[in-house]
Amino acid sequence: MTENIVDVSHFSYSYGELQAVRDISFQVKKGEVFSFLGPNGAGKSTVINTLITLLPLQKGTVQIAGYDLGSDQEKVRQSIGIVFQKITLDKDMKVGETLEFHGSIYQMGSAEKKNRIDELLNLVELSEKADALVSTLSGGMKRRLEIARGLMTRPKVLFLDEPTIGLDPQTRRKTWDYLRSVNKEGTTVFMTTHYMDEADLLSDRIALIDHGQIIIEGTPAELKQSLGNDIIYLDTSDNPRTTEILRDLSGIRKIAAYEGKVAITSEQDGTRLLPEIIREINGQGIDVCAVNLKKPSMDDVFLHYTGTEMRD
Numbered sequence: 001m002t003e004n005i006v007d008v009s010h011f012s013y014s015y016g017e018l019q020a021v022r023d024i025s026f027q028v029k030k031g032e033v034f035s036f037l038g039p040n041g042a043g044k045s046t047v048i049n050t051l052i053t054l055l056p057l058q059k060g061t062v063q064i065a066g067y068d069l070g071s072d073q074e075k076v077r078q079s080i081g082i083v084f085q086k087i088t089l090d091k092d093m094k095v096g097e098t099l100e101f102h103g104s105i106y107q108m109g110s111a112e113k114k115n116r117i118d119e120l121l122n123l124v125e126l127s128e129k130a131d132a133l134v135s136t137l138s139g140g141m142k143r144r145l146e147i148a149r150g151l152m153t154r155p156k157v158l159f160l161d162e163p164t165i166g167l168d169p170q171t172r173r174k175t176w177d178y179l180r181s182v183n184k185e186g187t188t189v190f191m192t193t194h195y196m197d198e199a200d201l202l203s204d205r206i207a208l209i210d211h212g213q214i215i216i217e218g219t220p221a222e223l224k225q226s227l228g229n230d231i232i233y234l235d236t237s238d239n240p241r242t243t244e245i246l247r248d249l250s251g252i253r254k255i256a257a258y259e260g261k262v263a264i265t266s267e268q269d270g271t272r273l274l275p276e277i278i279r280e281i282n283g284q285g286i287d288v289c290a291v292n293l294k295k296p297s298m299d300d301v302f303l304h305y306t307g308t309e310m311r312d
Ligand SMILES: Nc1ncnc2c1ncn2[C@@H]1O[C@H](COP(=O)(O)OP(=O)(O)OP(=O)(O)O)[C@@H](O)[C@H]1O
Pocket: 015, 018, 020, 038, 039, 040, 041, 042, 043, 044, 045, 046, 047, 085, 194
């Protein structure tokens, strides 16, 4: 049995009249990367801020690392690391000092602190910047320092709210690498994001959230699969006959005419079906003029379930 390290049940949250989160339940398994993916205003920060004890628990039950958030806030706090949506570093501190100070707040011993700082600066490739002022770091370096700070106390779960917001594509990729290595070392990662690619590439499981509710939950592959299968678009020297010929081929779920082409929905992996299709119709003396294979992407998933690409 896999252990649930985060267990949220019937959670709701309101800001006065506005109900931001409505009766959501979900679990994060120990060792996984779990993402809340959703558009602006979906309620992601509200949930994560409650879990990290920044907002009061209004309704529902939450267990983190075996502790009850309602009755054991202090223990929860000691079990988690946090990276906020907005940069929260002190600009006038040095990089090493930032981690040093954080360790002191959590009453880490000085030898342990020093070892951990070396280890983490190495992990996020900031060892050379140990004595640099935070104000002199690039945006990506600041993010990496925040991740290191979040990991100072060896948390069981690292919470990150929009870890790569505002970063350039290269720095985002780097940050993903760090998060992967952090996760490989055994830290469970709970993050929120409104980036489809980020959720797709990093997560073991995703909960798609919109208007304060979880719309669908699963592995990235399951979410894409939920939209249907690969679609192959074919243009041939004789589309009507192609349609006839392929009717009896196994592995095809559906054939339809689409914008002057033959659209074929495959049962499973379209990349394996396609060569068979081509062989079949070539064998009947029909030429293939154009081929296009489309796998449902996370963008398609997002669009399908939230009805919008981004809401600003
Ligand atoms: N302090 C607050 N007071 C009143 N309403 C709030 C407050 N914080 C958030 N909200 C509202 O609650 C809803 C959920 O907001 P939340 O910040 O949780 O969304 P989010 O998914 O994190 O969005 P984003 O992607 O923009 O960070 C939104 O309608 C937002 O306007």
